Amino acid sequence: MSMFARIYPWLCQAMERGGMGEHRARLLDGLTGTLLEIGGGNGLVAVGMYETRTPERSS
Numbered sequence: 001m002s003m004f005a006r007i008y009p010w011l012c013q014a015m016e017r018g019g020m021g022e023h024r025a026r027l028l029d030g031l032t033g034t035l036l037e038i039g040g041g042n043g044l045v046a047v048g049m050y051e052t053r054t055p056e057r058s059s
Contacts, residue, residue, distance in 0.1 A: 009042050 012042060
C-alpha cells in the first residue's frame with residue numbers, strides 16, 4: 001500500500017474538521033440539476049451532500 005493510500009482517509013477527515021465540509025456546502029448551495037459523480041475515494045465527500053434517487057425505468 002502506498003504512503004498516499006495510507007494517509008488519504010486521515011487527511012480527508014482532517015480537512016473536514018478544518019471546515020472543508022462547510023466550504024463545499026456554500027459552493028453547492030442553490031445548485032440544481034443532475035449529478036453523475038465518478039471517481040475513486042472513500043465516499044466522505046458524498047455523505048449528506050446530495051439528494052439521491054434511483055433513475056426511473058421506462059416500460
